[in-house]
Amino acid sequence: xxxxAAAPGGQAPAWSGHARxxxxxxxxxxxxxxxxxxxxxxxxxxxxxxxxxxxxxxxxAASSALTVSAATLGLAVGVIPxxxxxxxxxxxxxxxxxxxxATLFGFLVPFTPNFTAxxxxxxxxxxxxxxxxxVAIAYxxxxxxxxxxxxxxxxxxxxxxxxxxxGRLIAGPLAEIAGWRVGVLAVVxxxxxxxxxxxxxxxxxxxxxxxxxxxxxxxxxxxxxxxRSRRQLxxxxxxxxxxxGFVALYNYLTFRLASAPFGLPPGVVALIFxxxxxxxxxxxxxxxxxxxxxxxxxxIASTLVMAAGVAITLVDVLVVVxxxxxxxxxxxxxxxxxxxxxxxxxxxxGRAQAASLYNLFYYTGSSVFGWLGGxxxxxxxxxxxxxxxxxxxxxxxxxxxxxxxxGL
Numbered sequence: 074x075x076x077x078a079a080a081p082g083g084q085a086p087a088w089s090g091h092a093r094x095x096x097x098x099x100x101x102x103x104x105x106x107x108x109x110x111x112x113x114x115x116x117x118x119x120x121x122x123x124x125x126x127x128x129x130x131x132x133x134a135a136s137s138a139l140t141v142s143a144a145t146l147g148l149a150v151g152v153i154p155x156x157x158x159x160x161x162x163x164x165x166x167x168x169x170x171x172x173x174x175a176t177l178f179g180f181l182v183p184f185t186p187n188f189t190a191x192x193x194x195x196x197x198x199x200x201x202x203x204x205x206x207x208v209a210i211a212y213x214x215x216x217x218x219x220x221x222x223x224x225x226x227x228x229x230x231x232x233x234x235x236x237x238x239x240g241r242l243i244a245g246p247l248a249e250i251a252g253w254r255v256g257v258l259a260v261v262x263x264x265x266x267x268x269x270x271x272x273x274x275x276x277x278x279x280x281x282x283x284x285x286x287x288x289x290x291x292x293x294x295x296x297x298x299x300x301r302s303r304r305q306l307x308x309x310x311x312x313x314x315x316x317x318g319f320v321a322l323y324n325y326l327t328f329r330l331a332s333a334p335f336g337l338p339p340g341v342v343a344l345i346f347x348x349x350x351x352x353x354x355x356x357x358x359x360x361x362x363x364x365x366x367x368x369x370x371x372x373i374a375s376t377l378v379m380a381a382g383v384a385i386t387l388v389d390v391l392v393v394v395x396x397x398x399x400x401x402x403x404x405x406x407x408x409x410x411x412x413x414x415x416x417x418x419x420x421x422x423g424r425a426q427a428a429s430l431y432n433l434f435y436y437t438g439s440s441v442f443g444w445l446g447g448x449x450x451x452x453x454x455x456x457x458x459x460x461x462x463x464x465x466x467x468x469x470x471x472x473x474x475x476x477x478x479x480g481l
Contacts, residue, residue: 093221097276104274106232111267112205114240115179118260121245121343122253130188135447138324142440143192147199149436155207156429163283164212165275171204172268179261183254210428214417226414227360231353238349245343295426307476311412312435314469317442318462319405325450351399352406359407372411379404380466
């Protein structure tokens with residue numbers, strides 16, 4: 074805990090958050106790292122198996138991508154209700170319930186008998202997963218020293234990239250050997266272990282007291298305050314546009330690499346998700362750089378890096394495509410680390426609701442543009458996907474440059 078000035082009247086000092094480097098600070102970040110694995114591994118594990126799902130269930134590329142979009146849609150629907158649950162029950166308790174529920178649905182999904190049931194199971198899985206991203210940034214913002222908040226948010230986002238990466242790397246190779254159902258099931262087993270680790274490690278919250286039976290009107294009022302803020306809306310657009318483009322990039326690059334001129338087998342295609350390690354590095358670096366140089370310059374620079382990486386994937390040379398993917402991934406996660414942390418810090422009231430709105434836009438973008446990219450792929454091939462993604466990136470960049478300047 075950082076030093077705090079004594080409160081008036083000789084009362085105990087106000088809670089100022091766990092100081093960077095303290096034991097509680099480290100435990101909190103490790104716990105959120107485990108929560109990131111438990112949620113993002115199972116959220117995106119089918120992405121590495123989309124060609125196998127399409128072939129086995131006899132659906133096209135855009136339809137197979139709905140297995141990802143159904144879960145992210147459930148997540149988008151669930152984030153605001155989960156923020157209210159967290160206000161009533163407490164941050165750690167709400168996240169624990171969400172992780173347990175997501176894991177239970179995760180075990181059911183591989184046994185669904187048809188495509189319709191698969192999509193329904195994925196939707197409810199996403200609905201439960203929503204409890205973690207809806208609350209994690211608010212929990213982090215309330216529990217760490219304000220001087221360490223940007224760095225801590227970057228570290229948390231870095232942990233989510235490991236979760237997303239591990240789910241894809243486990244599911245993809247196993248799908249080639251034993252089918253996509255076995256691959257997805259193996260990921261859920263890993264997520265169950267990560268859930269237990271989170272529940273054991275997460276420090277007891279000290280920066281927030283649950284409100285018990287909270288008035289729905291108060292939650293709605295806090296949502297409206299954030300939705301009326303131009304700066305908050307600008308941050309939400311970053312989430313919508315950048316995440317939508319990023320998910321489309323990964324969804325359909327698997328199809329591109331599996332077909333001519335590359336013709337890679339599924340197990341090899343799954344290795345492209347190692348590019349997520351670039352996001353693990355860049356998100357942590359972006360948090361540190363934002364603390365030093367300010368959030369806006371780092372956000373703009375990261376977005377430009379993403380745009381450049383997406384353009385590079387147009388070249389029909391495998392090593393160049395992979396290089397472009399690495400660059401785009403680094404840029405995206407750098408921008409996301411800054412924007413997500415900025416949302417909580419900038420909120421005048423209702424941090425949990427502000428974080429939930431960010432995630433609502435974030436996963437709505439994932440659901441909508443993650444599917445729409447398949448339409449562009451069918452109509453114009455890979456250049457069509459790249460065009461859609463670049464339009465989204467330019468829109469995000471323009472809004473950030475105009476609205477998020479200091480003093481506005």
